[in-house]
Amino acid sequence: MSEIILSANGLTKTYKQRTGRFGFGTKLVKALDDVSIELKTGKTLAVVGESGSGKSTLARCLLQLLPADRGEVFFQGNNLANISGQALRDLRRYLQMVFQDPFASLNPRMKVGEIVGEGLLIHRLGNAEERRGKVLRMLERVGLSTADMDKYPHEFSGGQRQRVGIARALVLEPKVVVCDEPVSALDVSIQAQILLLLKELQQEMELSYVFISHDLRVVRHVADDVVVMHQGRIVEQGGVEALYSTPREEYTQNLLKAIPGRAKQHSLVT
Amino acid sequence: MSELLSVQGLTVTPANNPGKKLVNNVSFTLQSGKTTCIVGESGSGKSLTALSVMGLLATSLNRTSGSIQFQGNEITHLSNDALSRIRGKQIGMIFQEPMTSLNPVLTVGFQIGESLTVHLGLKGDALKAKIAALLEQVGIPPERANAYPDELSGGQRQRVMIAMSIACEPKMLIADEPTTALDVTVQAQILALLDELKTRMNMGMLFITHDFGVVADIADDVLVMFRGEVVEAGSVDEVLFKPQHPYTKALLDCVPDAEGKKQLKPIDYSWLEAA
Numbered sequence: 001m002s003e004i005i006l007s008a009n010g011l012t013k014t015y016k017q018r019t020g021r022f023g024f025g026t027k028l029v030k031a032l033d034d035v036s037i038e039l040k041t042g043k044t045l046a047v048v049g050e051s052g053s054g055k056s057t058l059a060r061c062l063l064q065l066l067p068a069d070r071g072e073v074f075f076q077g078n079n080l081a082n083i084s085g086q087a088l089r090d091l092r093r094y095l096q097m098v099f100q101d102p103f104a105s106l107n108p109r110m111k112v113g114e115i116v117g118e119g120l121l122i123h124r125l126g127n128a129e130e131r132r133g134k135v136l137r138m139l140e141r142v143g144l145s146t147a148d149m150d151k152y153p154h155e156f157s158g159g160q161r162q163r164v165g166i167a168r169a170l171v172l173e174p175k176v177v178v179c180d181e182p183v184s185a186l187d188v189s190i191q192a193q194i195l196l197l198l199k200e201l202q203q204e205m206e207l208s209y210v211f212i213s214h215d216l217r218v219v220r221h222v223a224d225d226v227v228v229m230h231q232g233r234i235v236e237q238g239g240v241e242a243l244y245s246t247p248r249e250e251y252t253q254n255l256l257k258a259i260p261g262r263a264k265q266h267s268l269v270t
Numbered sequence: 271m272s273e274l275l276s277v278q279g280l281t282v283t284p285a286n287n288p289g290k291k292l293v294n295n296v297s298f299t300l301q302s303g304k305t306t307c308i309v310g311e312s313g314s315g316k317s318l319t320a321l322s323v324m325g326l327l328a329t330s331l332n333r334t335s336g337s338i339q340f341q342g343n344e345i346t347h348l349s350n351d352a353l354s355r356i357r358g359k360q361i362g363m364i365f366q367e368p369m370t371s372l373n374p375v376l377t378v379g380f381q382i383g384e385s386l387t388v389h390l391g392l393k394g395d396a397l398k399a400k401i402a403a404l405l406e407q408v409g410i411p412p413e414r415a416n417a418y419p420d421e422l423s424g425g426q427r428q429r430v431m432i433a434m435s436i437a438c439e440p441k442m443l444i445a446d447e448p449t450t451a452l453d454v455t456v457q458a459q460i461l462a463l464l465d466e467l468k469t470r471m472n473m474g475m476l477f478i479t480h481d482f483g484v485v486a487d488i489a490d491d492v493l494v495m496f497r498g499e500v501v502e503a504g505s506v507d508e509v510l511f512k513p514q515h516p517y518t519k520a521l522l523d524c525v526p527d528a529e530g531k532k533q534l535k536p537i538d539y540s541w542l543e544a545a
Contacts, residue, residue, distance in 0.1 A: 050453035
């Protein structure tokens with residue numbers, strides 16, 4: 001039994017949605033409805049679901065980027081939902097996020113070296129020289145070069161930008177990284193590179209990942225445990241092999257059946 | 271079997287840089303009742319190939335050579351007016367983004383009816399009946415004809431796009447990544463719908479995608495494009511399970527499978543270029 005590094009208990013989040021003519025009416029939408037998850041140390045927990053299932057809201061509530069209405073989030077014994085201010089800011093160093101859109105999530109006016117080094121500066125880690133060294137080593141580790149430090153995000157391709165996003169998150173040596181659809185905007189060849197990079201870094205740095213994705217083929221490759229969400233609720237959860245081979249819930253079965261190309265692969269195997 | 275579409279030696283270059291071939295000497299044929307998939311990564315020229323067939327290339331791009339025959343007739347030197355009579359009537363097209371390809375201030379019924387009025391001269395009750403029948407065919411309740419695009423979900427909007435493109439019962443349908451923006455379960459429904467319509471109306475379908483799973487589900491024939499060139503062409507079984515070209519093999523090695531048995535391998539481009 002491995003240790004639990006991050007857990008959520010009964011997370012609930014409700015949004016108000018404007019409805020009716022000119023948006024005069026309001027409707028309450030439950031984006032998260034009593035969601036509880038556990039992330040094991042050094043493992044990957046994938047959260048899958050279709051658009052509107054609440055998976056991105058869960059990612060944001062876990063990191064306290066959005067306040068949940070109810071529920072607790074425990075990280076190394078601290079209830080993140082209760083602490084605030086400086087204590088939460090100090091912990092944030094260990095809780096990082098890799099975003100979906102490598103085009104929108106990097107500040108276009110900052111050089112890559114500044115983007116990656118900003119976290120070190122905020123957390124006052126090391127002096128200028130040490131920070132520069134760390135940024136350089138991190139960039140090299142994700143497959144970029146020294147010369148890239150002085151470039152702006154627009155000078156990079158989508159895959160390279162995602163590498164910058166990963167370097168930015170990992171330079172702080174976090175413990176938990178929430179990846180929100182990190183490869184869904186990328187071509188399949190670049191996707192394979194980034195998935196392998198994430199896996200290598202996980203082993204080297206002993207990272208635990210929460211991996212949000214709608215692509216069940218990608219999830220099969222990266223996850224140890226899987227949570228299936230639908231309309232703000234957890235439909236089913238379990239180990240990745242059991243869940244893919246013997247899904248219990250009808251919703252999960254339908255989701256797996258809808259993976260394109262499955263029929264052909266099966267006919268080939270048999 | 272008769273050839274519906276025959277493209278020979280198609281080359282497209284930017285108007286201000288004729289040396290750079292975005293589409294380079296592309297040739298293929300398409301038969302009625304069959305689906306040909308063009309697969310490739312971003313920038314491989316797959317969408318430009320489809321736009322060239324429709325005569326819809328941006329003015330900054332030139333088709334410098336090649337012949338495009340539709341039902342045996344050369345369509346490359348047709349005037350815009352003549353092309354307009356073919357587009358929408360004999361060749362239907364579905365675009366990737368169901369959110370942005372519909373006009374937000376017109377009802378979906380009106381937008382479906384537009385091409386029926388223009389090409390077939392339908393009006394009044396006959397037009398209404400045809401619109402209702404088309405909506406029914408793509409699985410939307412006919413009374414939704416009065417809805418505006420924002421009142422429909424992504425999958426329903428893509429169904430409306432399909433209804434528009436098949437309104438005049440075209441001989442050929444060009445679909446450019448029609449399911450990329452959709453959830454998997456909705457994607458499966460739309461693919462099944464397109465496949466059924468293709469069979470029922472004996473259409474030829476030119477389907478552009480980057481997803482090999484989708485290719486496996488709907489293609490009869492496959493073209494693999496890389497940097498503007500067709501690197502491999504053949505039946506779906508040949509290309510997916512007995513790929514010949516190193517690029518096709520490398521690309522297939524990047525595709526995660528639903529069983530998780532496969533070791534993912536990124537493409538080594540340096541080796542490709544040397545070969």
